Amino acid sequence: MKFEFWTTPGHSHLKAIFEENDSLEGKREEGSGTPITLKQKTVTFDYEVQNIHPDLLGLLCLITFFPFIGTEAEFPQPVSSRLYEAFQNKCFTDKKDISFRNISPDVEVYVGHKIALSFGGGIDSSAVREMFPEAFVVHEAHIRDGTLVHSHSHPIVKALEPDGGRLVSTNIRYLSHPGGWHSWPCSVSTSLLMATDRKIGLILTGSILGACFLSNGVKFWDRVRARAWHGPSGNYWQSAFEAIGITMFSPVTGVSEMQTMKLSSKLLSEEKVVYCMEANGSACNSCSKCFRRAVIRTYIEPDFSPDWNDYNIPSIHQLLAKRPLYMSHIFSTAFSLKPERYPDWILDGVADMVKVQSDWTMRCYQDSFLLCPPEWREYVETRVLEFIEPMTEDDCEDLRSWDQSLTN
Numbered sequence: 285m286k287f288e289f290w291t292t293p294g295h296s297h298l299k300a301i302f303e304e305n306d307s308l309e310g311k312r313e314e315g316s317g318t319p320i321t322l323k324q325k326t327v328t329f330d331y332e333v334q335n336i337h338p339d340l341l342g343l344l345c346l347i348t349f350f351p352f353i354g355t356e357a358e359f360p361q362p363v364s365s366r367l368y369e370a371f372q373n374k375c376f377t378d379k380k381d382i383s384f385r386n387i388s389p390d391v392e393v394y395v396g397h398k399i400a401l402s403f404g405g406g407i408d409s410s411a412v413r414e415m416f417p418e419a420f421v422v423h424e425a426h427i428r429d430g431t432l433v434h435s436h437s438h439p440i441v442k443a444l445e446p447d448g449g450r451l452v453s454t455n456i457r458y459l460s461h462p463g464g465w466h467s468w469p470c471s472v473s474t475s476l477l478m479a480t481d482r483k484i485g486l487i488l489t490g491s492i493l494g495a496c497f498l499s500n501g502v503k504f505w506d507r508v509r510a511r512a513w514h515g516p517s518g519n520y521w522q523s524a525f526e527a528i529g530i531t532m533f534s535p536v537t538g539v540s541e542m543q544t545m546k547l548s549s550k551l552l553s554e555e556k557v558v559y560c561m562e563a564n565g566s567a568c569n570s571c572s573k574c575f576r577r578a579v580i581r582t583y584i585e586p587d588f589s590p591d592w593n594d595y596n597i598p599s600i601h602q603l604l605a606k607r608p609l610y611m612s613h614i615f616s617t618a619f620s621l622k623p624e625r626y627p628d629w630i631l632d633g634v635a636d637m638v639k640v641q642s643d644w645t646m647r648c649y650q651d652s653f654l655l656c657p658p659e660w661r662e663y664v665e666t667r668v669l670e671f672i673e674p675m676t677e678d679d680c681e682d683l684r685s686w687d688q689s690l691t692n
């Protein structure tokens with residue numbers, strides 16, 4: 285696959301040129317790898333790049349088109365061997381072994397010293413925004429079939445422009461059928477695009493404990509140990525960023541939704557957080573997301589009491605009956621430690637679940653900072669610990685032994 289990159293007034297464009305070994309059919313680089321079919325070969329961003337480091341551009345090509353690349357890649361500009369080596373990790377080569385046609389020894393390592401936040405608009409990235417107000421907020425506005433997908437996050441980010449943030453419209457999420465980013469790091473593609481111009485060295489994200497260490501609440505996954513084969517960040521894609529001199533890291537890697545909800549409560553009360561848009565763009569108070577948020581707010585806010593009857597519906601009963609239960613550590617904490625705050629129909633539905641003895645989900649798993657590169661580690665860790673207490677030894681033991689298949 286060959287890539288072309290060019291700018292026009294107000295825009296940047298990235299095009300994939302297909303060759304013999306490439307395929308329009310691929311698998312999404314996320315979860316179980318949903319099959320996807322590419323429909324559009326050109327990505328357009330409404331941001332006109334002035335400069336982009338060749339390795340950052342090369343990585344942008346790879347995160348966008350990886351599922352469709354055959355055996356070779358030729359980038360818009362020669363890239364360094366650092367990018368090539370990152371893609372020699374076995375986690376990549378087990379999927380595909382891509383040879384790079386244009387590698388140059390003359391590409392200097394990328395250096396950036398500023399901070400961006402790849403802002404999703406929801407609870408988790410709002411919590412990061414609260415802790416790191418100095419971060420430049422970048423949010424992607426999705427273009428689907430030529431039309432802007434409306435979101436309440438747009439005016440929130442627009443209000444921060446020009447120097448506190450930037451809303452970037454792009455079709456990157458809807459290039460394929462079914463729609464969705466081709467790889468999970470595409471969530472930071474707009475930050476990567478702007479990084480060189482803005483001298484960004486650290487891209488913050490809002491990935492939480494449940495996703496990073498608990499397989500969404502099913503069982504503890506030792507991501508620190510996984511560095512042995514995933515590279516220093518504990519995830520092979522994230523390690524590829526680090527290899528070329530730009531860090532992608534979530535300060536809430538070791539923090540649960542209990543805390544991100546607490547941290548974003550101020551922004552939530554100002555209506556600057558969007559977590560469900562099912563009811564004409566507002567929270568619907570009946571979907572599984574709204575239900576989990578209601579459970580969490582009830583746990584952390586003494587004065588919060590939703591109308592639980594809104595949720596006494598078949599879809600929520602089905603959600604609670606499912607095993608493994610999604611984000612079960614959150615539900616177990618709430619229902620084990622403050623049962624008096626929830627109705628019987630909920631408690632009855634989860635009576636078989638693992639009980640927790642302490643509220644470790646309210647504290648931060650400090651080992652998570654080992655996944656942040658040394659040059660940013662102290663800065664990030666110190667800041668997070670100004671807001672959240674670290675887990676105790678007992679907490680860490682409870683976390684590491686989390687396994688939903690056990691019952692008590």
Ligand SMILES: [Zn+2]
Pocket residue numbers: 560561562567568569570571572573574575
């Ligand atoms: Zn909802």
